[in-house]
Amino acid sequence: MAVHLALLRAIGPATHAKMSMQDLRQACRAEGLGTVATYIQTGNLIIGSELPPNAVQAAVERALLRFGLTNRVVIRAPAALAAVLVENPFPEAAATRPSDLCVCFLAEPVPAALLARLDGHAGPERIRLVGARDLCVDYPAGVTGSKLTPGVIERRLSTPLTARNWNTVGKLSALAGPA
Structure with missing residues (x-):
């Protein structure tokens, strides 16, 4: 059975009023997904299923619709998270400020021309x-107050994304098991 990580965009207090993580797990199982576990309350699913990634994504999106939610779902294999951890371009930030190092999981690959839209930003990031499809962003002054938030990155790159801090990426990778 393959393991898939489903990373839901924009899960927080507003969505919790409509759906708990327990309810989400049950809805995903009802959509034909095998084993479903969640990590923290921000829309991180670890799914064991024989379905291919695109079918897992569609099943999670159908599960969300049961709660009236249309949040974007980004799927990653455990190997993709392991690669981000190994290829970490900012090891000192990961070691000293892991909550200020984010990984933006892009829904689609981004051409170099679009990545150029991030060049020349005025901040310290x-x-x-x-x-x-995975963009590491070091926020030395923290994400709060930055002018280059994940939402700004999403708009500049014209592709949906969902962001997780380094601690969460590491924990998800560990929970997913060997790549």
């Missing part, structure tokens, strides 16, 4: 693409 550092940005590196890992693979074709």
Whole structure:
């Protein structure tokens, strides 16, 4: 059975009023997904299923519709998270400020021309693409107050994304098991 990580965009207090993580797990199982576990309350699913990634994504999106939610779902294999952890372009930030190092999981690969839209930002943030769809962003002054938030990155790149801090990426990778 393959393991898939489903990362839901924009899960928080407003969505919790409509859906608990327990309810989400049950809805995903009702959509034909095998084993479903969640990590913290921000829409991180670890799914064991024989379905291919696109079918897992569609099943999670159908599960969300049961609650009236249309949040974007980004799917990653455990190997993709392991690669981000290994290829970490900012090891000092990961070691000293892991909550200020984010990984933006892009829904689609971004051409280099679009990545250029992030060049020249005025803040202290550092940005590196890992693979074709994972963008590491170091926020040395913290995400709060930054002018280059994940929402701004999403608009500049014209592709949906969902962001997780380094601690969460590491924990999800560990929970997903060996790549």
